[in-house]
Amino acid sequence: MPHxxxxxxxxxxxxxxxxxxxxxxxxxAGQASTGELLFYPxxxxxxxxxxxxxxxxxxxxxxxxxxxxxxxxxxxxxxxxAACLVCHDDASKNPGKLKxxxxxLIDIKDGDISAVxxxxxxxxxxxxxxxxxxxxQPKCTAAGCHDPHTPSWIYVAPxxxxxxxxxxxxxxxxxxxxxxxxxPPSPPPVETPWWLRFLDTIGVLTVVGxxxxxxxxxxxx
Amino acid sequence: xxxxxxxxxxxxxxxxxxxxxxxxxLKNASxxxxxxxxxxxxxxxxxxxxxxxxxxxxxxxxxxRDNYPxxxxxxxxxYYVGLAAGGLVVYASVxxxxxxxxxxxxxxxxLQAGVLVMMALLGIVTDMERPWRAxxxxxxxxxxxxxxxxxxxxxxxxIICFVDLWILITGKGGEKLAHRMTLIxxxxxxxxxxxxxxxxxxxxxxxxxxxxxxxxxxxxxxxxSGVALLLISAYILRRLGVVELTASMFxxxxxxxxxxxxxxxxLLLVEILSVFWPTSAMPGHTVRLALFFNSPYxxxxxxxxxxxxxxxxxxxxxxxRHLPAIQITASxxxxxxxxxxxxxxMAMGFAIxxxxxxxxxxxxxxxxxxxxxxxxxxxxxxxxxxxxxxPLRMPAHDPHEGHSHGVAEPAAEPALASGVVAP
Numbered sequence: 001m002p003h004x005x006x007x008x009x010x011x012x013x014x015x016x017x018x019x020x021x022x023x024x025x026x027x028x029a030g031q032a033s034t035g036e037l038l039f040y041p042x043x044x045x046x047x048x049x050x051x052x053x054x055x056x057x058x059x060x061x062x063x064x065x066x067x068x069x070x071x072x073x074x075x076x077x078x079x080x081x082a083a084c085l086v087c088h089d090d091a092s093k094n095p096g097k098l099k100x101x102x103x104x105l106i107d108i109k110d111g112d113i114s115a116v117x118x119x120x121x122x123x124x125x126x127x128x129x130x131x132x133x134x135x136x137q138p139k140c141t142a143a144g145c146h147d148p149h150t151p152s153w154i155y156v157a158p159x160x161x162x163x164x165x166x167x168x169x170x171x172x173x174x175x176x177x178x179x180x181x182x183x184p185p186s187p188p189p190v191e192t193p194w195w196l197r198f199l200d201t202i203g204v205l206t207v208v209g210x211x212x213x214x215x216x217x218x219x220x221x
Numbered sequence: 222x223x224x225x226x227x228x229x230x231x232x233x234x235x236x237x238x239x240x241x242x243x244x245x246x247l248k249n250a251s252x253x254x255x256x257x258x259x260x261x262x263x264x265x266x267x268x269x270x271x272x273x274x275x276x277x278x279x280x281x282x283x284x285x286r287d288n289y290p291x292x293x294x295x296x297x298x299x300y301y302v303g304l305a306a307g308g309l310v311v312y313a314s315v316x317x318x319x320x321x322x323x324x325x326x327x328x329x330x331x332l333q334a335g336v337l338v339m340m341a342l343l344g345i346v347t348d349m350e351r352p353w354r355a356x357x358x359x360x361x362x363x364x365x366x367x368x369x370x371x372x373x374x375x376x377x378x379x380i381i382c383f384v385d386l387w388i389l390i391t392g393k394g395g396e397k398l399a400h401r402m403t404l405i406x407x408x409x410x411x412x413x414x415x416x417x418x419x420x421x422x423x424x425x426x427x428x429x430x431x432x433x434x435x436x437x438x439x440x441x442x443x444x445x446s447g448v449a450l451l452l453i454s455a456y457i458l459r460r461l462g463v464v465e466l467t468a469s470m471f472x473x474x475x476x477x478x479x480x481x482x483x484x485x486x487x488l489l490l491v492e493i494l495s496v497f498w499p500t501s502a503m504p505g506h507t508v509r510l511a512l513f514f515n516s517p518y519x520x521x522x523x524x525x526x527x528x529x530x531x532x533x534x535x536x537x538x539x540x541x542r543h544l545p546a547i548q549i550t551a552s553x554x555x556x557x558x559x560x561x562x563x564x565x566x567m568a569m570g571f572a573i574x575x576x577x578x579x580x581x582x583x584x585x586x587x588x589x590x591x592x593x594x595x596x597x598x599x600x601x602x603x604x605x606x607x608x609x610x611x612p613l614r615m616p617a618h619d620p621h622e623g624h625s626h627g628v629a630e631p632a633a634e635p636a637l638a639s640g641v642v643a644p
Contacts, residue, residue: 182578183578183579183580183581184287184288184574184576184578184580187286187287187288188281188286190281190282190283190284190586191278191281191282192282192586192587192588193274193278193282196270196271196274196587196588197587199267199270200267200271200587200591203263203264203266203267203591204267206263207260207263207264210256210257210259210260210263211260213256214253214256214257214260217253
């Protein structure tokens with residue numbers, strides 16, 4: 001094989017590899033942020049015993065103070081801890097398990113989490129099964145699309161320069177009609193110096209004069 | 222006979238880089254010629270004063286504000302770059318498609334293209350406000366910005382146009398080199414207009430510009446307005462006795478113009494239709510394009526449709542297409558229409574900002590207008606002087622020289638004496 005051909009093939013392969021390594025991850029709504037559960041395995045902390053002051057009697061690792069999860073749409077499930085226990089099993093008994101309506105426990109990481117969603121969202125679940133909603137996604141939550149605590153928040157793929165971290169975006173639930181906002185504050189006025197206006201006026205008059213002479217001269221000719 | 226064969230130069234003819242500059246013709250020029258030159262000189266002086274004022278006082282003398290970061294000067298950049306296209310298309314068709322009837326226009330076309338790109342670049346240089354910092358754009362370019370590509374392409378294009386003119390005048394390299402230059406210049410012209418359109422269409426946040434059809438619209442508008450301007454300047458130069466052109470050449474040019482016009486109008490209508498189609502309309506895009514019709518900007522956009530469709534309907538009937546009055550009227554209408562299109566496209570893109578806030582229309586300030594007029598006067602001045610000084614008349618083409626061309630329409634018709642047919 002001649003040298004130039006070897007070099008060309010090498011260059012081509014290197015360019016291909018470089019372009020593949022530089023190409024950003026395919027961005028589509030619904031990809032999980034990282035697919036990792038932050039506090040897994042649950043048994044590293046639970047069961048947690050609370051002291052008389054309502055705080056954990058044994059300090060939690062890394063100064064962690066307990067889950068502070070704000071429910072903005074799933075708050076209708078109950079008040080306080082009751083809302084948690086609708087889906088989660090009692091943390092003192094089975095940390096890391098979610099429960100179905102018949103009491104079946106499923107693992108928070110490896111189990112079929114979508115079955116928990118099915119308890120209330122059966123229609124959406126069926127659409128997902130049929131492939132018309134969240135197509136190609138393995139689960140509804142965690143490694144899927146929705147934040148399980150506030151399902152109207154979806155995970156989107158990490159994009160540069162946030163490669164590797166991932167972030168959440170708020171999904172617009174309804175299509176909102178466009179309506180212009182109030183105008184911004186009026187911009188500062190244009191300033192033209194008086195001498196420039198004077199000069200421009202004289203210049204324009206001169207130009208009009210010459211043009212007039214040219215046009216009239218043409219008619220007389 | 223070629224111009225380079227002149228062995229005994231006339232008085233006042235100075236030979237420089239192989240080109241005979243006929244300065245003697247300036248001495249014999251009529252008072253009317255000098256009156257016109259002085260008119261342009263006054264405009265040039267006003268433009269210079271305006272630029273000095275802009276450099277001294279900065280943005281406060283311009284109407285460009287936060288919501289309108291680009292104004293008349295950038296509009297002019299896109300407009301002049303577009304006008305430059307027509308010349309190249311006509312010139313290239315001689316070499317690429319054997320359209321021999323356009324050969325007499327070659328030098329005018331290339332000169333006009335070069336001067337127009339120079340005017341376009343001057344518009345950008347003045348728009349920079351601190352032009353001496355332009356060097357940083359060259360030293361530290363940002364490859365994701367379309368400006369890098371359009372700016373460099375415009376510079377290259379201008380250089381190529383002037384080199385091309387030199388080759389056409391001196392005849393160096395013969396037909397072969399002229400053909401090769403076309404092969405470089407035409408793709409570069411397309412590249413230049415594509416990247417100019419990218420400046421607008423690559424803005425995701427400006428919904429009105431974010432359309433792929435922007436690129437072909439730019440190309441067709443550029444070609445149509447450029448050919449129209451070339452037709453007008455060809456008539457003027459023939460009237461002044463600079464070149465000899467046949468009526469059949471003008472008829473071919475008008476046919477070309479009408480063809481490009483209808484493609485341009487078609488693309489515009491397709492864009493309007495796809496934006497407003499009820500089941501596919503995007504609210505952000507629709508509300509912005511609707512301003513074309515129901516806001517103070519309508520005065521700039523409705524004439525685009527009226528003049529454009531009017532110009533096409535003037536040129537469309539075969540029976541009247543050969544009439545100079547029809548050709549000149551239609552061309553002028555389209556040149557104006559494309560300027561208004563560029564202006565409304567530019568200003569309208571900013572009318573509702575990405576936050577959805579509406580701002581009153583942009584109207585250029587006195588400094589902006591006079592500087593733009595100054596640049597226009599400079600371009601006209603170069604063309605006016607070149608019409609006397611440069612040998613713009615193409616020598617009679619020897620068909621045996623160089624490689625053969627497919628002769629599309631032989632110019633058998635005798636050239637009409639200058640000043641007889643022009644209205």
